[in-house]
Amino acid sequence: MGDEQGMTRVLLECSLTDKLCIIREQQYEIIIVPTLLVGVFLILLGVILWLFIRGHRAQQESPGLQGTAPVSTSRGLSREPTGQGGNVSVLLKETSVESLLRTSTHALATLQVPREQLSDVLEQIHSGTCGVTYRTKMNTGDPEKPKSVILKALKEPAELQEIQDFLGRIHFQQYLGKHSNLVQLEGCCTDRLPLYMVLEDVAKGDLLSFLWTCRRDVMTMDGLLYDLTEKQVYHIGKQVLLALEFLQDKHLFHGDVAARNILIQSDLTAKLCGLGLAYEVHAHGTISSTRAIPLKWLSPERLLLRPAGIKADIWSFGILLYEMVTLGAPPYPEVPPTSILQYLQRGKIMKKPSSCTSTMYGLMKSCWRWSEASRPLPRELRTRLENAARTADDKAVLQVPELVVPDLYAAVAGISVDSLSYCCSVL
Structure with missing residues (x-):
């Protein structure tokens, strides 16, 4: 009742033709509501522009669909290698081919295959951008029973980064270890160029x-x-x-x-x-x-x-x-x-x-x-x-x-x- 009386007094102080009184009564609605509407509009406009730019940039960065597509990795994947040979990144610290080969040969000592154990007769089965893949024989100590192996050779001449990558792949195979349903790493030759990765030969094919x-x-x-x-x-x-x-x-x-x-x-x-x-x-x-x-x-x-x-x-x-x-x-x-x-x-x-x-x-x-x-x-x-x-x-x-x-x-x-x-x- 008190509030109603106060409001009555305020209204009685104004006449019906008093425009100033009406404006002052509604000044909050006139200022705040439009301001909020403008703010919401600007925010929505910003979000729309951001989504548009993001989508346009994604289209520019991704190659067009031509039957193949690049790959996205999982946030849940672990990048921390464990076990012997797991530390692939250590190779990237080397700055020269000589020091890189010296470091890798020491790290891969148990996998080194003397080059003279590999036959000079090579059957080329694939040639790619990174090198050539051969089938050859490896001496196992018994001249009557040489072992058929796959030899992956890094192309020459090779840049330092390409050598690092090739050695990293050998380290990765070593990290994986043995499994009967994965192609096994038999050894490597990394003491000097050319570099070889020696893999199990599954001769019957794909x-x-x-x-x-x-x-x-x-x-x-x-x-x-x-x-x-x-x-x-x-x-x-x-x-x-x-x-x-x-x-x-x-x-x-x-x-x-x-x-x-x-x-x-x-x-x-x-x-x-x-x-x-x-x-x-x-x-x-x-x-x-x-x-x-x-x-x-x-x-x-x-x-x-x-x-x-x-x-x-x-x-x-x-x-x-x-x-x-x-x-x-x-x-x-x-x-x-x-x-x-x-x-x-x-x-x-x-x-x-x-x-x-x-x-x-x-x-x-x-x-x-x-x-x-x-x-x-x-x-x-x-x-x-x-x-x-x-x-x-x-x-x-x-x-x-x-x-x-x-x-x-x-x-x-x-x-x-x-x-x-x-x-x-x-x-």
Whole structure:
């Protein structure tokens, strides 16, 4: 009541034609409300401009989608190497080739292979920008039983940074250690130039070439049976998952799981290779801007250039299952490589191949869940594969009548034909 009387007195002091009284009564509304509105408008304008500039800059920095894409690393990945040979960064402190080789030879003393143990007869199997890869023989002490090995030679002449990188890769292989489903480091020659990395020879070749040969009317060749069953697909897949578990335990992820990066032995032992991306993450915490991975094997987070980890490998593993059950068909055959992200954003995945069972397709679909958190971990997925293998068909041979034309495959898969020439020449 008191407040109402006070207000009455104020109003009685003004006449209805007194404009000054009306203005003073509403001065707070006139000043504060417009100020708040202007402030909110400026903030929104700033946010919109920031998002626009950020998106424009991202478009300029990222190469256009041409079938391959750069790689984004995970925030959760550890860059701290442990164990002997893990400290790759120590090599970067050296400033001359002589001191660098001296330091590395001492650090890699247990891996040094006398050059005279390596045969002068070299079979070139691949030539890349970093050097040449050969197959040769290594003397093991018994002249009757030389060992076939793969020799990776650093190109010459090489810059100091290239030598550092090559030595870093040897250190990384030493850090990884032994695993039956990874290609093993046999030794190295780093006392002087040229530098050599000596690797285990898996002479039967890569899985993609093996799958293509399975399409032909061939039973056996070089001791390898070219009849693949559903149960054998699970057998190979299990071994790849064991390798991924091993990498996960070391806080690494592979980044390029595909049939072209798996080597196969006569007993269908699978060995995961192509660990260049894992090395770059381990040594530098980032990926080289020149490294590109075929888009059709990438998970959505990788396509969106977001941080990725082992769950991205699980997505690619689902593509690998598709490759095996179709005997090396390119994924998403009806989708252009540059349209794969839009295809996945519409919630679409590959249809079940005619030669694929419902159980195997269910495993594929679990790998292709959009959310990383919804995908299984390597160990969980391996358990599911083992359970499926118990009831899998081990009699019916997978058959695809069409032979593969490498040029056509490369165009549909979104990869270069040159990258296939190495796969085809190995087998």
